[in-house]
Each structure stands twice: as C-alpha cells, then as structure tokens.
Amino acid sequence: MKVAVIGAGAVGTAIAAKIVERNLADVVLVDVVPGLAEGKALDILHASPILGFTRTIRGTTELEACLWSELVVVACGRTRQPGMTREELLEQNAATIREVAATLRAYAPGATVLVVTNPLDVMTWLVAEVTGFPRKRVLGMAGVLDAARLRYLLGQELGVAPKDVSTLVLGSHGEQMLPLLGYTFVGGVPVKEKISQAQWDELVRKTREAGADIVRLLQKGSASYAPAVSVVEMVEAILLDQKRILVASVWCDGPYGIRGAYLGLPVLLGREGIEAIQELSLSQEELLCLQRTAKEIEGLFAKVASLRA
Known part of the structure; x- marks a missing residue:
C-alpha cells in the first residue's frame, strides 16, 4: 500500500512518521521546498533499526510522485499565526489546495483524500470540487x-x-x-x-x-x-x-x-x-x-x- 503525504511541515512529517512506524503503508512525502521532504524522510528512515519498522518513506518536490497512491493526506499550506482565525487562512491556502487537487485528479484518480489544511471544512470541499472524486472518498480530519x-x-x-x-x-x-x-x-x-x-x-x-x-x-x-x-x-x-x-x-x-x-x-x-x-x-x-x-x-x-x- 502507498500513502502520499502532501506537506512536510510539522504536521505532515509527524503523520508520515507515524504511518511508517505502524507499518501501515509505504509513504511518499512531498513538499515544494527543495530538500525539505527528502531530509525529513531520511531522518525518519534512520530510526527504523531502533523502532523496527520495515515500511519505506521517500521525500520529493514532485507532486506527481503521488501516482497511484491509495490514500493521500493533504497537509500543506500556511498555518495560523497568533491572532489569526482559520477563516483568515482561506484566501492564502485556496490557491495551493487547487493546485494539489488538480494533480491528484490526474495522478491519483482512485485515491481516498484526507484533508488536514485549514480552514478544514472549506478546503475539504475545494478538494472535492476540483478533483471531482466521489464525495465518499474526500474527507477532512475534524x-x-x-x-x-x-x-x-x-x-x-x-x-x-x-x-x-x-x-x-x-x-x-x-x-x-x-x-x-x-x-x-x-x-x-x-x-x-x-x-x-x-x-x-x-x-x-x-x-x-x-x-x-x-x-x-x-x-x-x-x-x-x-x-x-x-x-x-x-x-x-x-x-x-x-x-x-x-x-x-x-x-x-x-x-x-x-x-x-x-x-x-x-x-x-x-x-x-x-x-x-x-x-x-x-x-x-x-x-x-x-x-x-x-x-x-x-x-x-x-x-x-x-x-x-
């Protein structure tokens, strides 16, 4: 099984680590910042002799690496700053989510998509709209x-x-x-x-x-x-x-x-x-x-x- 995690920030990296630690699936970790996802993936792999997991993880900047993933976790975008509401993130994150969703439509047409990006309910709707996936396969962590x-x-x-x-x-x-x-x-x-x-x-x-x-x-x-x-x-x-x-x-x-x-x-x-x-x-x-x-x-x-x- 293959899971793609989009976003190698604190949340995305922790998700990716937990998935491989539990031996649930192989993971591809994606982030637009050069070297970030690759470095985080390598760091996680170095823990495998101690924790004993056998699943693999690799990092990349290429969204296309989510090809044929069974499950995609969308954890990219800006996070809240002090005094900022989730709704204030809407405009900043909408463009990013549209790009990600368009890529998923092309490269992971059979995937279930789990959205973490805030504002959560709206970004989940946006992924469903852009991908056109059946609504039962697009959900958000709430x-x-x-x-x-x-x-x-x-x-x-x-x-x-x-x-x-x-x-x-x-x-x-x-x-x-x-x-x-x-x-x-x-x-x-x-x-x-x-x-x-x-x-x-x-x-x-x-x-x-x-x-x-x-x-x-x-x-x-x-x-x-x-x-x-x-x-x-x-x-x-x-x-x-x-x-x-x-x-x-x-x-x-x-x-x-x-x-x-x-x-x-x-x-x-x-x-x-x-x-x-x-x-x-x-x-x-x-x-x-x-x-x-x-x-x-x-x-x-x-x-x-x-x-x-």
Whole structure:
C-alpha cells in the first residue's frame, strides 16, 4: 500500500512518521521546498533499526510522485499565526489546495483524500470540487482531534485516565464545534452525572480555544502532534478497513436536514472511505446549531469559488 503525504511541515512529517512506524503503508512525502521532504524522510528512515519498522518513506518536490497512491493526506499550506482565525487562512491556502487537487485528479484518480489544511471544512470541499472524486472518498480530519482535546480536559477535571473518556464533537473544526454532552461518558457513566453544566461549559470553551492557545504559546506555527495522531487513527481505519465510527468532515446532503455542506459528522470509516453517515438523536438546540454552522460553511464555499474569478 502507498500513502502520499502532501506537506512536510510539522504536521505532515509527524503523520508520515507515524504511518511508517505502524507499518501501515509505504509513504511518499512531498513538499515544494527543495530538500525539505527528502531530509525529513531520511531522518525518519534512520530510526527504523531502533523502532523496527520495515515500511519505506521517500521525500520529493514532485507532486506527481503521488501516482497511484491509495490514500493521500493533504497537509500543506500556511498555518495560523497568533491572532489569526482559520477563516483568515482561506484566501492564502485556496490557491495551493487547487493546485494539489488538480494533480491528484490526474495522478491519483482512485485515491481516498484526507484533508488536514485549514480552514478544514472549506478546503475539504475545494478538494472535492476540483478533483471531482466521489464525495465518499474526500474527507477532512475534524472531530477526532477536537474529541481528543475534550477527553483530555475531562480526564484532568475528573482525575481519570483520558482514554476512559468517550465523546463526540460534531460541526465545524474550529470555534463552531459542537460537543455532545449526551454522548459523553466516563467509564460508561454519562458525564452529566459527574459534572455540572457550568463545568461542562468551561471545558467546552477550553476545547474550542485549544488550537488558538497553542498558536499563541508557540508564537510561530501551530499544533502538530495531536493533529497528526488524529489523522493516523483515520488513516489506519481506512487502510485496514476497520469499520470505525469516527467524526470526520464529510459531504452532507440530507442527514440532519442539511444539504450541500462539508462539516463534521459521525461516519462509518473503512476501505471505501465514508461508508455511511451515522444519524444521532440530537436535541432541538443541537440540531439548530449544526444547521446554522452548515449555512455559514456554505457561505465560505461561495467565497472560495469567487476567488477563482
């Protein structure tokens, strides 16, 4: 199996390393900066005698190297700077993503594409538009990362291992994310039996602001490790046909009363990409929030389309 990772920044490099470390696939790492992807790939390979992985990785500046990849991870483009919103990245990253998507259409027509570039939902839509791939094969990394952050915070709040916390975070990857209290459990016990509404609201606030907090602390760059392992969890589900139920940014055309938007929803993820969207029972307030978010994302689609003119 072959996976192409487009972008050899901190996120892309960490994704590539994790894929080969887990022996999931051979990887080609692509970046426009001469020598960057090649150097990162060589550095990863030097760890193989210690970690024991047998998969190969090579770096290149040529997008055409993604030829016949089964899965492509798009992690290129600008990252947020302090004070910058994901939406402010839109114009800067749209041109890059268009070029990448056009190359994928020509050289990897059978690939499933997993988008990481921000603003996530809009860039995922743009890849789908330019490639013309079936929508089930174009998805974005969204709720897995957001849920991981909330699980960590809940574990800290309750003094339990975060791995024993489960939750779902729908909607947009960003400030409009929708954590679901009714689908959040600690060791199988509903979390609403363990914390107050005020505690929950504060944890949700911290989750929404987690990415911006990291950007502010780093001064340059943004989160990389947690996004990378979130992506690799999805990559593993696809390559190994695990039939995992994970939240991804996917094309919604009917479920939840939403038509014509990419946003984070729970899906059945396997070898064919998005195999089904899972419809949950939501409160009226949650459903309206999800629908409002979809409308706002649709507006960003129109903005991106206008940039082409």
